[in-house]
Amino acid sequence: MTGSGNNRVDNGGENPGELSGAYALHALNPDEAARYEAHLASSEQARIEAAELSDTAVALGLATAPVQPSAAVKASLMARLASTPQLPLLQAPAAAPAASAAGPASVPPDAVETPAEASAGSVTPTVSPSRGTASERARQRWFRGPVGMLAAAAAAAALFVGGAFAGQAFNSDQFQQQQAAGLAQINSAPDSKRASTTTADGHKATLVWSVERKLSALLVDDLPALPSDKDYQLWYIGGKGPVSAGTFDSSGTGTVWRVLDGSMTFGDLIGVTVEPKGGSRQPTTDPIIAIQSS
Amino acid sequence: MLGLMTADFDFDLESTAPASKEELLGRVARGDEAAFGDLYDQMAPRVLGLVKRLLVDHAQSEEVTQEIFLEIWQSASRYEAQRGGASTWILTMAHRRAVDRIRSSQAGRDRDTKIGIRDLAVEYDNVSETVETRIEHERVEKAMSRLTELQRQAISLAYYGGLSHSEVAERLHIPLGTVKTRLRDGMIRLRDELGVAS
Known part of the structure; x- marks a missing residue:
């Protein structure tokens, strides 16, 4: 260590x-x-x-007095679960022993x-x-030292990996938490909306957004994995030309999602292109996904 | 009759709920909505109690509570039992999100003016108080009473008021360096008083 x-x-x-x-x-x-x-x-x-x-x-x-939320909070939450994707398990050990009982030393990093x-x-x-x-x-x-954290991050590769964060395990975990918090904000916003489309390959893509919070996120089912020298890149496509909204990659199975960088404005067209690793300043390929936020 | 009472007593003490919060969180990580509902029932009053302590406004506090639970749903797989209990994980996240809301919103700034230096004792007349929370409350209050006035004020403003350390410095009219030291000394003292360190 x-x-x-x-x-x-x-x-x-x-x-x-x-x-x-x-x-x-x-x-x-x-x-x-x-x-x-x-x-x-x-x-x-x-x-x-x-x-x-x-x-x-x-x-x-724990020393503060508990306050019972109104029933509406739970009802609303439960209704949103089905459409709220979860971060994948970092690792699914087959029948792991009760390691905590055996003591910390027996837990591999x-x-x-x-x-x-x-x-x-x-x-x-x-x-x-x-x-x-x-x-x-x-x-x-x-x-878990840096090596373990990197391994964990790699195991979670189904996830969006932000170009700027890739390779920095310490920040990567934070980045994932930020992403999760961002998506939670969108989904729980009073004005939360969604629109769906299908890619040429038949994958369902959904855009969720909140104008009030200026946040949006794209969710795509079973988006194919890219070669290691490529990334998916998100774009706001508006009157001033495409503006990058971050990069991500996909493991090929499950739902991959990414909260867009920057601020969304109502009516923005959101596009996804395949770009060289780390992203491009301007799109260099045709969008594989385009969804209007309206 | 006696046998029945004993059985009830044991039941209450050891296995009130069929599953611990840690187990529930594990199931939530696998997409178990019923487990999420149970976890919510157990933890939501705690979360809202803490969030409301910081945000004051009830409607906004419920909104943030909802965000927090959606985040729990999404990131349950990031919880690691060997790092601590589920309540610890959840309340740390809850405090973080309440503070985020304060810092990001005008409402937070407005709220700021309402917050004086509030004692723990304030507002503790809630009907949903249980033996467990009362004991914990008294334990913390006692530990807080061992701090110096400045340590106590600085910690209360930061934790319950959601102020940044520079805002605490401004509020208390003391240099930032002093606030840092008081927050650290005070938290270490609290840790020792509460027996958090082994």
Whole structure:
């Protein structure tokens, strides 16, 4: 774990470890958070502290009075599940042993145990940040080194991989979370809308968007995998010509989806082309998908 | 009669729900909608309670709660049981999203003016309070009372107010460097008081 990935960041003499409290409280701006995370990558001690303080923050959260949501919230959520794709399992180990009972050391770095199996042995009751194993969990939390994380990211290849993020496992996971959060925002927006089309190859493509949030995402079923030197690229096609909205790739099976970079305007035509790896400034091929957001 | 009561008692203590939140989350990761519904029933009041503490406005808090649960649905496969409990994962995400909403919206800025330095004790008269939450509340309140006034204020403003550390500095009229130190010292003290570290 030590020695791999020396992400030391020069930050003008300031000790990034100082930021641990603010980080756990989500009180940093994105740049500061990124700086602190770079620091985490290089210090196990810092990772343990970060995990413990994050658990401490959760204790503050558990101390707030519960508030029952109105029934409409659940009804609306349940109705949206079928049309909301899930991130694929990072790995589906066949009948993994109850690793958590056997102890952390028996867990291979990149074997992401599935929660159901993991919890079969030791069921953690709800409110217990005080169970005394936090330090151990803290270690576990960051146990997967860069190699394991890369492997996990590769296993999740069904997913959109943003050109700018590819190869940076640490950020890649964040990117996926950002994408998931973006899609959740679109789907839960009061003005959420969708439109579908079929590609020449017969794959169903759906655009979901919210004008209010200026966000949109494209979902495509079973989009073929591309050679390693190519990417799919998204475009806003408007009066000013095509504007790139990011790249993604596909594993060939399941639903691939990508929240578009930039801001969507009502009526925009959204297109997808196949481009050289990393994307192009302007489309170099004809769109394989084009959907109007109206 | 006695036997029956004992059985009920055991039932309550150990296996109230047929599945733990961790197990439910595992099923959610595989697309199990019923498990999602159960998980929602268990966690939604917690999530909304926390979100509303930050956002104040009820309608907006419900909207953010909905976003959070959709994100749980989408990214359940990213939860790793060995990293901590499901409640921890969910509440960390919930706090993050509430803070995101505050920072991204004008509503957040407006809300800002309503927030003074609020004590934990405030607003704790909710009817849905359970023994479990009351115990946890008292435990945290006691731990908070061990902090210095400045540590306590800084942490409350950041966590319950959703302020960034520079906003905390502005609010308390102290240098940013001091806020960083107070947030860290204070959180470490809390961690020790709450016994989070082993």
